[in-house]
Amino acid sequence: MDSYDIVIIGAGPAGSMAAYNLARKFKVLMLEAHKVPRNKSCSGVLIKKAVDLINKNFGHIPDDVKSRPYTTNGITIVNEAMVAQDFCDNGVNVLRDRFDYWLMQKAVEAGTEIKDNSRVVNISENENKVTVTIKGDKVYDVDAKIVLACDGVNGVSRRLTNSPQQDKVVTYQKFYHAVASFDTSKFYAYIAKDFSQYDAWINTKNDCIIVGTIAKKLTTAKSLHQSFIEYLTTHKEFKILNEVKEETWCIPLVIPDFPILLRKKRVFFAGEVAGLLNPFGEGISLALFSGLCFAEACLKQNSFKLCDWTEIEYNYTSSMKNEIEYMKRQWLFLKKFYPYFWNNVLQSNQ
Numbered sequence: 001m002d003s004y005d006i007v008i009i010g011a012g013p014a015g016s017m018a019a020y021n022l023a024r025k026f027k028v029l030m031l032e033a034h035k036v037p038r039n040k041s042c043s044g045v046l047i048k049k050a051v052d053l054i055n056k057n058f059g060h061i062p063d064d065v066k067s068r069p070y071t072t073n074g075i076t077i078v079n080e081a082m083v084a085q086d087f088c089d090n091g092v093n094v095l096r097d098r099f100d101y102w103l104m105q106k107a108v109e110a111g112t113e114i115k116d117n118s119r120v121v122n123i124s125e126n127e128n129k130v131t132v133t134i135k136g137d138k139v140y141d142v143d144a145k146i147v148l149a150c151d152g153v154n155g156v157s158r159r160l161t162n163s164p165q166q167d168k169v170v171t172y173q174k175f176y177h178a179v180a181s182f183d184t185s186k187f188y189a190y191i192a193k194d195f196s197q198y199d200a201w202i203n204t205k206n207d208c209i210i211v212g213t214i215a216k217k218l219t220t221a222k223s224l225h226q227s228f229i230e231y232l233t234t235h236k237e238f239k240i241l242n243e244v245k246e247e248t249w250c251i252p253l254v255i256p257d258f259p260i261l262l263r264k265k266r267v268f269f270a271g272e273v274a275g276l277l278n279p280f281g282e283g284i285s286l287a288l289f290s291g292l293c294f295a296e297a298c299l300k301q302n303s304f305k306l307c308d309w310t311e312i313e314y315n316y317t318s319s320m321k322n323e324i325e326y327m328k329r330q331w332l333f334l335k336k337f338y339p340y341f342w343n344n345v346l347q348s349n350q
């Protein structure tokens, strides 16, 4: 049986950031359920905070990973009375399959061993090690001193470690060749109940305009999506030329006081599976940051043994503290300035 210092589950931004930094000192295996490059339903807007973390750790984002317009200019929140307010932020527009693949390759260059098409199906622990069971072409086990779960909202690590499950909402978005009277560098979030049980959005990627919404159930999301399209057609000169594709996914319903899970025995959690998500579904900056904080906590260990996982937990949670508080402060800001949004999200998803 192969043995590693650290096994990372999931090759998204959280997993690759952790792997990239850890591989300098430890023997690291990163497992990805899908064949890479894999798609992840996403608006692909990297806020400035995420871009800064990437530049510092991985270098500049190559153009072939980006989608047009390459730079984004923040979020415009359109309230229930259809009044728009801009929140500027200099970000970057990326295609998630290419972006995540680029990050993963950086982790491999740093020394990470990667196995794609390798789905984790079991995690078991004894006193000294964690055994991870993988289903690929065959079923087999690997051992690790500790595990970092970065398997996102649809992952299995919470269930396999008997941790509390995440409450989720469904995202539904369609890609269109279309015309509309919007600033293509902006991400528009509409909070009216007629369009969403969270927010409905419109943004641009290459030659597509993407229209999406969120609800507790997919059938509700589809019906709200239709109402939103009708509104855009009537009021925003939105004209569909043809439909390109549709995507259904989930986001964890992260609202204030939602419990965040950073460790269960020898299994640590980062990114979305830990419950890290900013309001309006921005999660890449938190995925990158938590992956980095976990790696730094491990790198502080003097020996190669990684035996003192309580110390790793202490350092990891300490460095995440401010970011988690910031996440919660944003909700308090929204409660103050957008009480309608706050109430809609809480009431719709009870």
Ligand SMILES: Cc1cc2nc3c(=O)[nH]c(=O)nc-3n(C[C@H](O)[C@H](O)[C@H](O)COP(=O)(O)OP(=O)(O)OC[C@H]3O[C@@H](n4cnc5c(N)ncnc54)[C@H](O)[C@@H]3O)c2cc1C
Pocket: 009, 010, 011, 012, 013, 014, 015, 031, 032, 033, 034, 038, 040, 041, 042, 043, 044, 045, 046, 047, 118, 119, 120, 121, 150, 151, 152, 153, 154, 155, 156, 171, 172, 173, 212, 249, 250, 251, 270, 271, 272, 273, 277, 281, 282, 283, 284, 285, 287
């Ligand atoms: C519609 C939509 C739009 C979004 N738009 C934005 C946006 O514009 N900007 C932003 O910052 N955030 C956005 N988000 C959120 C963002 O996509 C996530 O927060 C982010 O991807 C989380 O990163 P992660 O590394 O934690 O997990 P993920 O990126 O989800 O990666 C998890 C990985 O784990 C793998 N995996 C799962 N189960 C297993 C298993 N059993 N074994 C092995 N591997 C496994 C998955 O295949 C996947 O590759 C959006 C989300 C949605 C749904």
